[in-house]
Amino acid sequence: MTQVMKGVRVLEVAQFTFVPAAGAILADWGADIIKIEHPVRGDTQRGFINMGGIPVDPNRNPLMEHPNRGKRSVGIDISNPLGQELLYDIAKTSDVFLTNYLPSVRQKNKFDFEHIRKANPKIVYARGSAYGDKGAERDVGGFDGTAFWSRSGVGYAMSPAELEGPLSQGIMAFGDSIGGMFIAGGISAALFNRERTGEGVELDVSLLSSAWWAAGANIAQGLETGAMTRNAMPTSGGSARNPFMGNFRTSDGGTINFCIISPTGLIRDTFEHLGIPDAASDPRFADVRALIDNSKAASDLVVKAIGSKPFAYWRQHLKTMKGQWAPIQSLLDLTNDAQALANDMIVELEGDNGKPFKVVRGPVQFNHEPLKTTRAPQASEHTETFLMEIGIEWDRIEKLKAAGAIA
């Protein structure tokens, strides 16, 4: 398998999903990720009892496997001076330092930029934060539910004004997983720069900036016009200006989404697929300008047409339609979607008790090759084997253990 990051070592002092997800992406790409965990407690996400209200099996924990597959775990107490010294020794062998600890914690435990740079002057130092590493709130923590979804304005924009309140994020680690990919992209660019110039940079990605980038087109419009749109309440029908833009209910309660933004050349094909070819000859709908002016009348025809047949019919029948459309399906429906499977979007890991554990592959695929990777590590699984690999003698390992600096 192609491993574009082979030979790169990332020292990850992070927990939860946002920043570890960056490590997972780089691990998928072939990097050697050394995940530092608390020697007794491990990553806080190991303690999740419920996820989305569903109980979590600690030996088959989606919140550990998704953001930590392909890594090794080394248990170090980073508040212990001997543990810090060991961290510097590992930093000397690493290309990237990756962390989401708050500035005050990085200072207190001496693994802030200047400490790690002193150990390795060429290391790329990557930080993930809630609100950014500058400004009055740089030392304030956050999750995607707070920074990415709530404060950013994304949750507000997603929620129709008619609802009693804003929708919640609804998908666990949604903003974290998106933002983690952004960090991985930044690290890749920083490594490319280091290859060219010999210099390591420091880089920051916040959950807030991740959300703002994802909402960037709307925000630019808002800054320009002062107007900000919000989601509309669900209906069956086209938009006020385009009858081929919207969700349409099938006869059995399913939903088909039409997204024919630019209908030129597609009007007849669309009406034909809907089983109402005569509409294409109606002067009210015959060209795009007229269609936009008579959107409501055309939308009523589409609603009636889609509503006359079941979901399964449309899923099959619309496959030859030229305009863009999609069935509304669940995340779980996608696991049986032939197209998703043809693109190797599911990866099997070795799971507890011999039963495979399935995770989603990262969004980038190299050379059309399916991803092969390993399960997430047990807490501190690789402490001794990794330390010996980088040349640390057993005598020192014993001393570190006696001092409580390692697990």
Place this chain on the structure above:
Amino acid sequence: MKAGTKLKSAVCDTEVMVIRAANTVVDCGGVPMAEERPAERKPVNPAFAEGTKIGKRYVDDAGTIELLCVKPGQGSLSIAGVALKLKDAKPLPASD
């Protein structure tokens, strides 16, 4: 046994790294482990057949010994007939 060395099971694929050593004999599947695997496998004692899990650490009650499983197998670990226990991470409880 010596810390940093590996012990192999006589009954299955289990292999452990000695993290904390003690002057005692560790059994896997009810049969003593050693640095070399015997030419022929011995049968697993059904009383010690719960298996070992890769990446897990095993300790005795007194905390005198610690073994890290580097290869899993069908036998389970014991000392003088007393099963060793999993040394799991003790994460703080969290929920959404």
